[in-house]
Amino acid sequence: MTSMLSIQGLWKSFEGFVATRDVSFELAAGETHAVIGPNGAGKTTFFNLITGHLRPTKGSVAFEGRDLVGLPPQKIVRLGLARSFQRINIYPRLSVFENVQVALIAHEGQQWNLFRPGRSLYREGTAELLDLVGLTREAEETAGELSYGKQKQLELAIALAAKPRLLLLDEPTAGMSPQETAETIASVRDIVKARGLTLLFTEHDMSVVFGIAERISVLHHGEIIASGAPDAVRNDPEVKRVYLGDGSHG
Amino acid sequence: MTLTMFTLNAFYGLALAMNMFIIASGLNLIFGVLRVINFAHGMFYMFGAYIVFTVTKSWGAPFFVGVLASALALGVIALVIERLLLKHLYGREHLMQLLFTFAIVLLMSDAAKMIWGTDQYSVGYPPGLGGAVSLGFVVLPQYQLFLCIVGPLIAVALWFVVDRTRWGRVVRAATQDREMLAALGVNVPMVYAAVFTAGSALAGIGGALAAPRVALVPGMDATIINECFIIVIIGGLGNLWGSFLGALAFGFVVQFGTVWAPNWQDVLPYVLMLVVLIIRPWGLLGRPEVG
Amino acid sequence: MPQSRYLIASAIVILLLALLPLSGSRYAIDLTTEVLIYALFALSLNVLIGFTGNISFGHAAYFAIGGYGCAILLTTYNWPLAASLPAAVVLAGLVAAVVGYFCVRLTQIYFAMLTLAFAMLVWGVAFKWKEVTGGDDGFTGIKMPELLTSPVAYFYFTLAMVTVGVAALWVICHSAFGLTLVAVRENSVRAGFIGIDTRRMRWAAFTVAGAFGGLAGALFGMYHRGMYIENAFWTESANVLIMVLLGGIYSFIGPIIGAAVLHLLQTFTNQYTPYWPTVLGLILLVIVMVLPDGLIGLVSRVRARWGRA
Known part of the structure; x- marks a missing residue:
């Protein structure tokens, strides 16, 4: 197996507080990998370091052999690595359709086109993506007025518009009802399979994690304390002690 | 340039700087919090200068009574503006706050014209400060010397209040x-009102102290606000010692x-600011904005 | 199709404007010429404010550069209008590009302050570079082509230029570029994560705004046969900002309406009282306190309420 994402000795500290501590991590192409850990374990920081939102204090991040450290997010996205956010991160005053359309415009490099009407571009591709995440009916609604769960779906569509090979989803089902969670996970699984994506995600819902992840890494206080197949992680005594055992999540 | 001329110019520069600091520090304090x-x-600032004129010329009161009256008057005006209107705009877009203060400029400029x-x-030098002091090789005017003393005193007083007192800790925390x-x-609205009042009173004091140095004309406000912006930006927005x-x-x-460049002295401060900002976008002692 | 409806409505407005000289009123022609120029000026600023979410407090700089540039090329260098006007627009755009390069490193209030500072530098140069700009006496006696010396001719010229300018801005604002700018305004972090270099987008918007502001300034200078340092002063930047806000920043035509309303209001107020600043101050207070989305926002709110009732 070739490694798609290779992280070596990654550190991040904020004014004395260490959020990421000597993390090394390999992600194989085609793998579906979950990063779990209690609140404040450093999952989101970890994603921010990979995607260029934060600059690591030290260590390296390589995507398909290319060093990502120091690259701004927009360059990293163009290499084929897209993400969603834990907190809703959409364009609230644009329509649902435009939210995705803009992402396609950016992906196709049309953002410098001063002449072609923006709203006429990539309509088919946008409709396809909205269909994929089940937002066809809401296409003309204002994105900021969607329900929380649907905004999360929109996040996913925006991330997919970048046509990534590696998709990072930060808590894709946070705040969703059990039914929405089930639907979202089913569609994520289908999309990943259909497009042959590599998926790295964080998730607090353990049924989701153990339902779709092929491998799991456990973050605790910014450190990876276990990494492996779901069964191995589930039975890891260290994981049981610091994570499953402390009762903060079910 | 001879040593005498150099000293004299450096001294005038220092006096100007201290007068400007008193005004700019108020703007900076308000922005910081x-x-x-x-x-x-x-x-x-302009009202401060005009009030000194009225108090000393029309009422015949001593200069420093005029300075005090300016500080008080501007404090009260600011407090009324803050309590009545500005307090509703915290948390709104910067643009709205900016335009609000511009509306105040327009209303007050007409008010000044009416009054x-x-x-x-012009306002004369206060008695006892109109003379000069000789240092042997150079003769320094007393009033400018006085400004050179008052400026640092106000700086230290501000530093003490903001950095060393409980009240100051609250103010600093309010910025965070x-x-x-x-x-x-903590009664945050109180802190805000107090800071706006104090910062504006500093403008009043600065204007009052500038009155003997400058001509009192409509439009003197527009020049000074730009110069204050330059100073605050060069130093780093919100930073006292930066200002x-x-x-x-x-x-x-x-x-x-x-x-050295008599035709260009009004443009040079902008050039200075640009040079600073190109090297340090957040000013000499400023910190990068967060978020 | 709403697009064709817009086109028809615009064609009717332009046609009505074109018929205006038939009224024979010099006053109406002059006033409309001014409104047209300010409309273009306000619209150019809204590329930055409404579409990109960046508050420039120094837009008068580009207006002045366009105005002085065109005036100086026409008069001092005897260039023909066909060369002076485009050159002035390019000059304003170039200066905006240089200034913008530094300004877009900052955001929000810091950005606004820096735009103000650069604008004051432009003002300072206009003030002090007497040999070229005429200093505080202004640059007067602009040499105009024979063809455009009559008020009616200049009105048509302005109408044509403003129509071209507005049309160009309409295309730009509704292009893929314009839509991407809106995305940057709405959420610049997200825009970065779909592969947008937000800083470069803002830079481009700054340059576009400056160039069209320059066109408005050039038209203004020729209309008045002179440029004055007040045209570069920060109060002028504030004025155009108020026009934009009064109309409403989230619609394309808002600034046009704001410019028309504000300029007409100012002209009429000045006939009755010298206290226009007070009136303007009160208007501003109303915008800030109760009308943050401008007249266009007010109209749509009223419409929404009536529609429901």
């Missing part, structure tokens, strides 16, 4: 995290500019 860029600050007309006035302060039981440094840089550049 309220995150409001107060365009009306220049107008407050004082459009004539040019408003919600947290409210949760701790002090900014004022020094401004004073020297203007004064020596007058000597």
Whole structure:
């Protein structure tokens, strides 16, 4: 197996507080990998370091052999690595359709086109993506007025518009009802399979994690304390002690 | 340039810097805590100068009574503006706050025209400060010397209040995290009102102290607000000692500019600012914005 | 199709404007010429404010550069209008590009302050570079082509230029570029994560705004046969900002309406009282306190309420 994402000795500290501590991590192409850990374990920081939102204090991040450290997010996205956010991160005053359309415009490099009407571009591709995440009916609604769960779906569509090979989803089902969670996970699984994506995600819902992840890494206080197949992680005594055992999540 | 001329120019630059610092420090304080860029600050300065004129000329009161009256009057005006209107705009877009203060500029400029007309006035040096002090090789005017003493005194007083007192700790905390302060039981609206009042009173004092040095004309507010912006930006928005440094840089550049490039002294401060900002986008002692 | 409805409505407006000289009123022609120029000026600023979410407090700089540039090329260098006008627009755009390069490193209030500072530098140069700009006497006696010396001719010229300018801005604002700018305004972090270099987008918007502001300034200077340092002063930047806000920043035509309303109001107020600043101050207070989305926002709110009732 070739490694798609290779992280070596990654550190991040904020004014004395260490959020990421000597993390090394390999992600194989085609793998579906979950990063779990209690609140404040450093999952989101970890994603921010990979995607260029934060600059690591030290260590390296390589995507398909290319060093990502120091690259701004927009360059990293163009290499084929897209993400969603834990907190809703959409364009609230644009329509649902435009939210995705803009992402396609950016992906196709049309953002410098001063002449072609923006709203006429990539309509088919946008409709396809909205269909994929089940937002066809809401296409003309204002994105900021969607329900929380649907905004999360929109996040996913925006991330997919970048046509990534590696998709990072930060808590894709946070705040969703059990039914929405089930639907979202089913569609994520289908999309990943259909497009042959590599998926790295964080998730607090353990049924989701153990339902779709092929491998799991456990973050605790910014450190990876276990990494492996779901069964191995589930039975890891260290994981049981610091994570499953402390009762903060079910 | 001879040593005498150099000393004299450096001294005038310093006096100008200190006067500017007193004004700019108020603008800076308000920005630091309220995150409001107060365009009306220049107008407050102008009112300060005009009030000194009225109090000393029309009422015959001593100069320093006039300075005190300016500080009080501007404090009261600011407090009324804050309590009545500005307090509703915290948490709104910067643009709205900016425009609000611009509305105050417009209203006060007409008010000034109604009260004082459009004539040019001047205010004499206060008795006892109109003379000069000889240092042997150079003779220094007393009033400028006085400014050179008052400026640092105000700087140190501000530093002491903001850095060393409980009240100052509250003010500094208010710049960091408003919600947290409210949760701790601090009366945040009070802090905001007090800071706006104090900052505006500084504009009044600065204007009053400038009155003997400058001509009192309509429009003097527009020049000063720009110069204050330059100083505060050079030093780093919200940073007290930054403003002090900014004022020094401004004073020297203007004064020596007058000597070496007499036609361009008004433009040089902008050039100075641009040079600073190209090297340090957040000013000499400023910190990168967060978020 | 709403697009064709817009086109028809615009064609009717332009036609009505073109018929205006038939009224024979010099006053109406002059006033409309001014409104047209300010409309273009306000619209150019809204590329930055409404579409990109960046508050420039120094837009008068580009207006002045366009105005002085065109005036100086026409008069001092005897260039023909066909060369002076485009050159002035390019000059304003170039200066905006240089200034913008530094300004877009900052955001929000810091950005606004820096735009103000650069604008004051431009003002200072206009003030002090007497040999070229005429200093505080202004640059007067602009040499105009024979063809455009009559008010009616200049009105048509302005109408044509403003129509071209507005049309160009319409295309730009509704292009893929314009839509991407809106995305940057709405959420610049997210825009970065779909592969947008937000800083470069803002830079481009700054340059576009400056160039069209320059066109408005050039038209203004020729209309008045002179440029004055007040045209570069920060109060002028504030004025155009108020026009934009009064109309409403989230619609394309808002600034046009704001410019028309504000300029007409100012002209009429000045006939009755010298206290226009007070009136303007009160208007501003109303915008800030109760009308943050401008007249266009007010109209749509009223419409929404009536529609429901």
